[in-house]
Amino acid sequence: MRFVDLDLSRLPMPDAVEAIDYDARAAERIAELKARLNDKGIAWNVEDLKTDTLVATERHATKFDMLLRNRVNDAALATTLAFARKKDLEHKAAEMGVVRQVIVPADPTANPPVEAVMEDDESLRRRRQLVIEAFSTAGPEGAYMFFALSAHPHALDAAIYDPHSGLCEDGEVLCVIASSQGDGVPADVILDSIADTLDARTIRYAVTAERTRAITRRQKIRPLTDKVIVETCSTLDYTLSIVLKIAHGPAPEAVVAEARKRLDAYIASRRQIGRIISDTAIAAAVHVADASGVALVDDADIVATVAGDPVSDVVPGPKQLARCTEVAVTYEILT
Structure with a gap:
């Protein structure tokens, strides 16, 4: 397959970034x-x-030496797509004609005035990564994904399927959409916006009856022979109950807080259509270690449930968005 949706978060720090040790310096x-x-x-x-x-x-x-070295490190990271943040990321995106989307417009006439809510860094980073695919028409998978995610600011994810998937017929392209709002099932207006951008023939809503729209003859994005279907995702709800086994020592609450922070980050990273929630990845997230690499969590009992039944991994279907509805993280002190 030509298109590979790389996980930039797994890239190592660039060699240009210096490891800083105050005491050694x-x-x-x-x-x-x-x-x-x-x-x-x-x-x-x-x-x-x-x-x-x-x-x-x-x-x-040495203190001011460290501040300077940190500044140099930050400047080096700002030049990379994987690590750039805020305005630095906006400049990286602008190099390829991608701008940060407005989620909620500003309202300066309100009392008090309301500031605009903007697309977050991770969403902008992903679209900037995908824009290379959009140099084509919407034919390739990555291009369809880019155009769908850019069509509406509340589009969280798009899964693209061709006839080889068995989910659509010859000549059709199926675009399954998830929303960043609510439970992840997109509102009609989101699907309508994406369908207009992709010049889709069919829109399959969550509640509203399926609609067939008139396609144009002057396509700017859709290849001439593609019959595009825009469809809402469904959700697969799951819960997590985790008991951390912590060796006797100070501040177990701090260990639990760090484990929960890392777990939340993992859950957020899997909020895409068809992404599996892995038992082993959950275990890796909650096994907290100190700065020296010494494990602070000796073990963890992890119970994931779907529809009330325990499962080892949460495995959504190709049109499903796994949605965590409840998380409980507690601890036991080992004796």
Whole structure:
């Protein structure tokens, strides 16, 4: 397959980004100072004494050295699609003609005035990644995905299927859409907007009756022979109950909070049509370690349920969006 939807979050830090260690850098500066003093015949052997004036001066200078190095690292990351944020990301997107979408328009006449709600970084990053596919017509999978996601600011995901999937007939292209609003099932207006952009023949709503629209003869995006169907996704609801087994030690609540933060990030990353919620990935997310890599969670009992039945993995169908309706994370102290 030509199109590969790369997960940019899995890319490593660029080699241009320097690993920064304050203590190591301070030690280097102090060692260099000692060598210079020795060359001048000046005896100085209190480099391990933090209260020494010269040591304090070097450690003070190291702080600003670290700030500069961090700034250089941030500048290097800002040049990459995977790590750029905010306005830096907007500049990366603008290089390819992609702009951040307005989710909710500003209303300066309101009291108090309402600021605009804009597309978040991850959505913009994904569309910027897909825009290369859109240099074609909507024929390739990635191009259909880009145009669908760009057609309405509330479009969260688009799954594209051709006749080989068994989900549509010869000559048809099926575009299944998920929304960033509510339970993920798109409102009619979202499907209508995407159908207009793709010049779709058929729209399959969640509640409203299926509609056949008049297609044009002057297609700007849709290839001449494609019969496009825009269809709402359905949801597969699941729950998670997790008991962390934590060794006896301080602040288990902090461990639980970090595990929940990482779990929420994993759940959010899987909010796409047909994405499996893996038991092993959940376990990896909640197994928190300290800064030295020592595990703070020895084990975890994970129970995922779908329709009240326990499952090992949550496996949505090709038109389904897995939706987590309840998460409970508790802990037990191991004795």
